[in-house]
Amino acid sequence: MRSSPVGAITRGTTNPNRLRRCDRWLAGPQAWRLRQASAPIVVDLGYGASPVTAVELRDRLRRVRADVEVVGIEIDPVRVAAAQALAGPGLSFRRGGFEIPLDGDARPVIVRAFNVLRQYDEATVPAHWDLVRSRLAPDGLFVDGTCDEIGRRAAWVALEPAGPVSLTLSWRLRGLERPSEIAERLPKALIHRNVVGEPVHRLLTDLDSAWARAAGHATYGARQRFVAAAATMREAGWPLRHPERWRLGELTVDWSAVAPGGGHG
Known part of the structure; x- marks a missing residue:
């Protein structure tokens, strides 16, 4: 039964x-x-x-x-x-x-x-x-x-x-002001962790900074700006997967980098 x-x-x-x-x-x-x-x-x-x-x-x-x-x-x-x-x-x-x-x-x-x-x-x-x-x-x-x-x-x-492997964030790039606007849509395991000292907060903060530094690419469109920002994140050591997806406004990062209480330093 x-x-x-x-x-x-x-x-x-x-x-x-x-x-x-x-x-x-x-x-x-x-x-x-x-x-x-x-x-x-x-x-x-x-x-x-x-x-x-x-x-x-x-x-x-x-x-x-x-x-x-x-x-x-x-x-x-x-x-x-x-x-x-x-x-x-x-x-x-x-x-x-x-x-x-x-x-x-x-x-x-x-x-x-x-x-x-x-x-x-x-x-x-x-x-x-x-x-x-x-x-x-x-x-x-x-x-x-x-x-x-x-x-x-x-x-x-x-x-x-065996357990969690990644976090993916996906935006409609047209009209995007700051990538961290996605914070209110984080899954339950992370939404209350977007505070100073937590890895997911560092991720979004770094992404906002990379997006701002890539402003010069906006001349070529939001897609090129986002790709440039994502490349900056990867160069900074964030373990991003599937770079071919960046042009879609999509970032996938290893879970170990954003798991509550640990992650990327």
Whole structure:
């Protein structure tokens, strides 16, 4: 007999195309996980009042793996019932929580949870991270993220079965004044750590300084300015991944550099 779902019902607000920044990262640097998976199962955990993000996730990841199976999981049975009308090839919905209730011994290669843990207490985050990680496939990935209402700014922590590996920050560059404006969208594990002495605060402070010093590149556009700022950060010793993504307004840094209480000196 299946136990009760682990978690609590969230506000469930969502919008079409809200999670595009994370989706294109999953279909880009993380695509190898899907390509080599024997069972390309992807979970949209806590998709909210509308299943639109699960539909979009399936459509975007089909470009990587045509036989991808996206499972939308929600703790609210009313939301699950409402989503069934959109179920079809490569997309299903079921009730559950952080325990990731899949059939048999199936394990997901990707679990995406956006704007879910943001609504929980910070102290509960590690236990929920651990539970989801325990359900992943060997090369699986759990993404715990947060974004604004229409996806202009997004931030997410990527975790593998062994633990967290990176933090990604993504901005719409047009109209950006300071990169640190993304601070209010940091995932729950970091949002209260943006204070003097914490690594994530140093990251954002250094990034603002690099952005200011790169002002001369603005003549060529915000994209070139951002690329220059990111290059400055890397030269300063920040362990940034995927430089080919900088032009998209996206930075990925090793988790060890921003983990609470430690990081880059």
